[in-house]
Amino acid sequence: MQIKKDIVHYAKLMEANGLVIGTAGNISVRIDNTMYITPSALPYAEIEEEDILEVDLVSGAVLAGKRKPSTETPMHSSIYKHNSRIKAIVHTHSTYATMFACAHIPIPIVHYIAADIGNQIAVAPYARYGSEQLAINAVNTLGDNNGVLLANHGVIAVGETLKDAFRRAEAIEEVAHLAFGCHLLNSVKPLSDKDLAEAVEGFKTYMSG
Numbered sequence: 335m336q337i338k339k340d341i342v343h344y345a346k347l348m349e350a351n352g353l354v355i356g357t358a359g360n361i362s363v364r365i366d367n368t369m370y371i372t373p374s375a376l377p378y379a380e381i382e383e384e385d386i387l388e389v390d391l392v393s394g395a396v397l398a399g400k401r402k403p404s405t406e407t408p409m410h411s412s413i414y415k416h417n418s419r420i421k422a423i424v425h426t427h428s429t430y431a432t433m434f435a436c437a438h439i440p441i442p443i444v445h446y447i448a449a450d451i452g453n454q455i456a457v458a459p460y461a462r463y464g465s466e467q468l469a470i471n472a473v474n475t476l477g478d479n480n481g482v483l484l485a486n487h488g489v490i491a492v493g494e495t496l497k498d499a500f501r502r503a504e505a506i507e508e509v510a511h512l513a514f515g516c517h518l519l520n521s522v523k524p525l526s527d528k529d530l531a532e533a534v535e536g537f538k539t540y541m542s543g
């Protein structure tokens with residue numbers, strides 16, 4: 335099944351590109367009322383197509399798959415239920431972005447690579463991993479943006495496709511790294527709303543190439 339193949343591909347890429355360590359992080363894709371999600375506590379090197387679970391978004395029931403779904407399944411399903419535009423979610427603990435999350439400092443968009451995420455990457459209030467409260471906090475703080483930080487935890491990136499959500503997870507880490515350096519240089523100069531809008535307009539042509 336192509337969706338499961340894609341999830342496995344990006345899950346392995348997420349680890350290879352250093353966005354997660356060990357079994358942290360998770361990926362899901364939604365099609366209608368079904369969510370396809372990575373399993374809990376299985377090393378990325380071992381994940382295969384058959385390990386991807388199918389979960390009913392309405393009832394929460396596991397429709398297919400022998401493993402336990404990711405501990406962050408409630409957060410993924412809440413995001414999908416609240417925004418029909420979102421079709422894919424990538425959750426990482428990438429280091430620089432998570433530093434901002436631990437410091438409760440939103441990431442300023444100091445580079446156009448993250449222009450389509452929002453005018454900043456805000457921090458959702460802390461709640462325990464896997465909890466319903468974390469799901470509520472993530473949904474509320476994400477709003478219409480394409481990325482959000484989870485306080486003292488990590489990163490959520492969303493998209494209309496898995497490719498977009500993954501690209502944004504990488505862009506969030508990259509812009510966090512740059513913003514961290516700007517803080518050290520004592521000069522943080524975020525792009526204006528106008529600059530961000532122009533950059534997003536440009537993405538429509540070059541990102542599709």
Ligand SMILES: [Zn+2]
Pocket residue numbers: 358359406425426427463487488
């Ligand atoms: Zn996490």
